[in-house]
Amino acid sequence: xxxxxxxxxxxxxxxxxxxxxxxxxxxxxxxxxxxxxxxxxxxxxxxxxxxxxxxxxxxxxxxxxxxxxxxxxxxxxxxxxxxxxxxxxxxxxxxxxxxxxxxxxxxxxxxxxxxxxxx
Numbered sequence: 004x005x006x007x008x009x010x011x012x013x014x015x016x017x018x019x020x021x022x023x024x025x026x027x028x029x030x031x032x033x034x035x036x037x038x039x040x041x042x043x044x045x046x047x048x049x050x051x052x053x054x055x056x057x058x059x060x061x062x063x064x065x066x067x068x069x070x071x072x073x074x075x076x077x078x079x080x081x082x083x084x085x086x087x088x089x090x091x092x093x094x095x096x097x098x099x100x101x102x103x104x105x106x107x108x109x110x111x112x113x114x115x116x117x118x119x120x121x122x
Contacts, residue, residue, distance in 0.1 A: 026050070032122045033062055035090065037083055039069040044116050051120035058122045063100055066116035082111055 026036070026043075027050050038044040044066035051064070067086065069079030086107055093099040104115050 032058070032060055035063045035065065035087070037086070038064070038066045039079060039083075041066055041068060041116060044118075048118055048120055051122070054122060060122040061097075062120050062122065064118050064120050065104070068113070068115075082107070082113070086115075 026047055036047055038047060044064060047064050051062070065086070067079055067083050069075050086103070089103045089107065090096050090100060093103060096103075101117065104117055107113075108115055
């Protein structure tokens with residue numbers, strides 16, 4: 004899932020991939036990148052570091068760990084939806100994102116990985 008800002012400064016879902024694709028092959032810039040495996044989270048951060056940071060645009064990279072089965076994928080989708088909904092409701096998502104993550108971690112009894120990164 005990727006999220007971007009509208010011209011109003013509010014976040015909205017810009018695009019959720021419909022088919023498997025490689026983040027590493029896109030040149031698009033996103034405000035929030037959500038992965039579902041720690042291995043992919045690490046690859047995204049490694050790729051972001053190698054892009055050079057020329058635009059100095061910050062993105063938030065989050066991982067919601069989801070095991071690869073139907074039940075966990077369904078529950079994970081609801082967790083990601085709740086996470087994005089809370090981020091979108093925030094008055095200042097940049098300042099509040101860590102608090103939002105922390106609250107949801109406690110509620111779901113699940114640890115999320117988070118790291119800011121730059122384009």
